[in-house]
Amino acid sequence: MISGFVRNGCFEKGVDCYYELVKEGRVRPDFFTYPVVLKACGCLSDGRKIHSWVFKLGYCLDLFVASSLLHMYSRFGFVGDGRRVFDEMSVRDLGTWNAMISGFCQNGKAVEALDVFREMCMEGVKMDSMTVSSILPVCAPLNNLDMGMFAHVYVIKNGLEFDVYVSNALINMYAKFGMLALARSIFDQMMVRDLVSWNSLIAAYEQNSDPIAALGYFVEMKRNGFQPDILTFVSLASIVAQSGDAENSKSVHCCIIKLDLIRGDIFIGNAVVDMYSKLGNIDYAHRVFDGMDNKDVISWNTLITGYAQNGLASEAMEVYKTMRECEMIVPSQGTLVSILPAYSHVGALRQGMKVHGHTVKIGLLSDIYVGTCLIDVYAKCGRLNDAMMLFKQVPRKSSVPWNAIISGHGIHGQGEKSLSLFGEMEEEGVKPDHVTFVSLLSACSHAGLIDQGQQCFKLMQEKYCIQPGLKHFGCIVDLLGRAGHLDMAYDFIKNMPVRPDASVWGALLGACRIHGNVELGALASEHLFEVDVENVGYYVLLSNIYANVGRWEGVDKVRSLVNNRGLKKTPGWSSIEVNNRFGVFYTGNRSHPLSEEIYKELKVLMAKIKNIGYVPDYSFVLQDVEEDEKEQILTSHSERLAIAFGIISTPPKTPIHIFKNLRVCGDCHNATKYISKITEREIVVRDSNRFHHFSNGDCSCGDHW
Incomplete structure (x- = not known):
């Protein structure tokens, strides 16, 4: 009766039937009862109750009952309990070993899966196609190519290379390591291919940024009579995004709509949102997101990232705020990595600090990517000391946090400190990457360190064998150009x-x-x-x-x-936070409630700084008008309005922090130096390029901005 219920998918009735059997007590459950009823368990509490009966009746040593317990715990994510059952088994067959390995793999515990695999090899248990298909996917996350190649050799020696599941797993593994020639070779040798084989090969090229080849294999797949499924369309969406093919994006989307895949399937919905976001069509991305019947945390992360990557930080923050109001959605590591760059972009220090507190609470501060994003937030919000303190707390064996702190000091004009940190990075044995040298070259450019910048460019190629990319070349041109060596730059x-x-x-x-x-x-x-x-x-x-x-x-x-x-033309704006509220000022705008007081203060400031040597530079006015009108235009630049607002809204000598979306003009830069002197205030301005710390008539950039 229990078996009949389970075979027909009536799992809850099967479990109820078991409880009725136990309650009556007239018939004793046997070895055949438990594998069936354990499969029917719909929740962990039922599974644990039935496990207690298994223990009570002494069936724990039975191979099939113990294997069923192992499967049950793995299914509910309690693979540690499954491991305890596995360790207590006196006899294990190949199916049990495979169940334990796949249980760890399915629950994201790659290290533990590999440990069981090694035990299996040491005990001389012969692998089958199931074992190999389970262990190959964990090799890439562990960066263990040797183990993958060992499994490949075993496959060849034992005649498993023609098993379609094994071949598909090998294609996926080599693709993850970027070894496309080997992946293609295995595909070519397959005597039988299924849709998974084609999807694996298409995904291999798509994931290794070769959209043209991936699209070619898609066409070939269709020619061979295979119809695309959800996974094919997920790869196609990414291929279109990588190619920048906005026209075909709608074709892919239409095919998905015709097959009615997007509303109910989260996976394909997320892929389409990501596709439109990467193509810069964020309105379409949001429309697709709104049309999804089901959304998971990845759906929200994808939309937040889309807004952030398209320069729409405020919109990204709004989406994150809405997400936090959804009780069923719990922010993940990916959420924090998505939203923190948006806070960096607008200088939202207070919100960034809240996320910092949240990461400490949920134990994610040790995550290298979250930690690095927080370093970036503090650095770009002008809190370089806090960024440095956080840098000392996060794991530093990867180049990622080093790149962030080097870049942070660079945008603050501390090129020498960036070079010093690079020296520490080398001493600690951390290998720099191409991003490290972009950060270093940019830091040298902002600080006018021409010789050091050229040495870094040479070091990158000769010592670390990193071929310069367009960003590196751009930094060298910027380095030479800022210093006035225009012919050399050309x-x-x-x-x-x-x-x-x-x-x-x-x-x-x-x-x-x-x-x-x-x-x-x-x-x-x-x-x-x-x-x-x-x-x-x-x-x-x-x-x-x-x-x-x-x-x-x-x-x-x-x-x-x-x-x-x-x-x-992008309108220039500057923002300032006073008393926990943001004020945003646009050039020439007089709509602020304190507009009259702001312009009055500016008039006084301009008169005072002229007395100590300030001379307006009218070359920064793009209109052919009279000089008095040019001066009015300069005075109404957004950063000056924000500075004046800060002065009238805060106590004397209080530091002022301004965020500007465009580059500070030369005349405003010069005027702010004088204002910092007469007001005895530190004025910190973050423009689109870097930070300027104005104090006592000087700027930290040394006029190399």
């Missing part, structure tokens, strides 16, 4: 082994703006408009160069280009 670009991108030409254009080189700036802008025609910031830079030398016809020409291409 020659460096011409000799690059790869085609320069927008970041490289943009660095040269920015340097031309600083040093007033109109001809080279125009040349750099021509190349820029070829590779990145829609970035309005580059048009603004070129317009600044023309305005700086009074070539208003050039300014008008650039404006016409902007208008004809339908581009809009």
Whole structure:
């Protein structure tokens, strides 16, 4: 009767039937009762009660009963209890070993699975296809290629290479290690392939950033008569995102809708949200998210990350806030890693500190990625000492936290400290990566450390065999350009082994703006408009160069280009937090309730700093107007409005912290130095490039910003 219920999926009735049997007491359960009823258990409490009966009746030593207990505990995630049952077994067959290994694997305990596998090998138990298929997926998470290759050799020696499940597992394993040639070789040798085989190969190329090859295998799969399933579409969504193929994204989405997959399946829904997010179509991503019947924590994480990566930090924070209101969703490590960069972007220190407290509470502070994101938050919110204290608490065997703290000191203008930290990193035996050198080169550029920057560029290639990428080349151009070596920077670009991108030409254009080189700036802008025609910031830079030398016809020409291409200049804004509330100021705006007092304070400040040597630099005004009007335009820049608001809203000599979405203009930079002197305040401004610590008439950047 119990078996009949279970075979027909009536698990609850099967368990009830068992309880009725025990309650009557007239018939004693036997060895055949427990494997069936344990399979039917719908909750751990039933499983534990039945286990107690097994123990009471002395059936623990029975191979099939013990194996069923092991399966039951693994199914509910209590694989440690299953291990205790396994250890107490006097006799184990191959199925029991496989059950214990797969139980650990299914519960994310790769190390323990590998330990059982080693015990199995030491006891001379011969593996079958199930054993190999279970153990291969844990090799990549443990970065244990040797174990995977040992299993592969065993497969060949014992004639298991033609088993479709084993071959699929081998393709997946080699793909995780980036060994695509081996993965393809195994696929080619398969005598029988199923849909999983094709999905494994497509995913192998997709996960190793080769979307063209992955798409080719998808076409070949269709040609061979295989119809795509959910996993195929998950890979396709990623392929489209990697290719930047916005047009085909809608085709993939339509196919998924036709098969009615997206509403009920979280996995495919998350993939589509991720696809649209990576293509920059965040509105579509949110629409798909809203249309999902079921959402898990990964769904929320994907949407938060999408907003953050598209520069919409405030929207990311709103999504996170809504997520926290959902009682069924518990933030994960991925959630914190998704939201913390958004807090860094807007300088939301208070919210970042709340997340810090939450990580301590749930024991995630030792997580290298969460810890690194918190270091980044503190550094980008101007709390460099706190960032350094946190850096000393997180695990530092990986380059990840080192990169964050090196970059943090770099954006604060402390290039020498960044170099010192790099020296400590080498002494501790941590191998730097390409991100480390981007952080180092950027730090040298911001601090004007030309020789040290060039030495780092050389060291990266000669000692660590890291081939420079476009970001490294861009940093060198920025380093030389900021220092006024424009010809050297241009020659460096011409000799690059790869085609320069927008970041490289943009660095040269920015340097031309600083040093007033109109001809080279125009040349750099021509190349820029070829590779990145829609970035309005580059048009603004070129317009600044023309305005700086009074070539208003050039300014008008650039404006016409902007208008004809339908581009809009990003409005400049600055924010300041006073009494736990954010005030946001836009250039020239007078809508603030204290607007009259702010402009009155600015008028007084401008008069005072002129008396001690400040002279307005009208080259930063892009309009061809009279000088008094130019001065009014400069005075109404967003950072000055925020500073004046901070002065009238806080006690004397209180530090002021400003966050600006664009780069600080040269005249505001100069004026703020004078304001810091006459007000005896420290004024900290974080612009889109770096931090400026103004104090007593000086800036931490040393004018290398």
